Amino acid sequence: MDFLNKLRKQPEDIKKIILVVIIIVSVVILLVLWLMFCAYKINKFDKRGFIEEIGLPSLEEKAKNFPDVEMPESIKQDLEEIEQDIKEAEEKSEEEQI
Numbered sequence: 001m002d003f004l005n006k007l008r009k010q011p012e013d014i015k016k017i018i019l020v021v022i023i024i025v026s027v028v029i030l031l032v033l034w035l036m037f038c039a040y041k042i043n044k045f046d047k048r049g050f051i052e053e054i055g056l057p058s059l060e061e062k063a064k065n066f067p068d069v070e071m072p073e074s075i076k077q078d079l080e081e082i083e084q085d086i087k088e089a090e091e092k093s094e095e096e097q098i
Helices: 002-009 012-044 047-054 059-064 073-097
Strands: none
């Protein structure tokens, strides 16, 4: 009670400063506790169990269900021509560098 009496006798500015300091200290303590709790939860988090729990299908299973798509001959020929052009361009650039 002696502390409260001393506090009551203080000027208004001192009382406000004490209040602000108490609030700041309380907020910092709560923030530190909250961050520690979050860090604990993140470290405890099981990624593999989470994915299994959600039930996401694997990509391998999905890929098995894809239909086989064959490219038309005209596209295959165009790709072969482009590959040949790229090889020729690479050979020319190598010759120019020498």
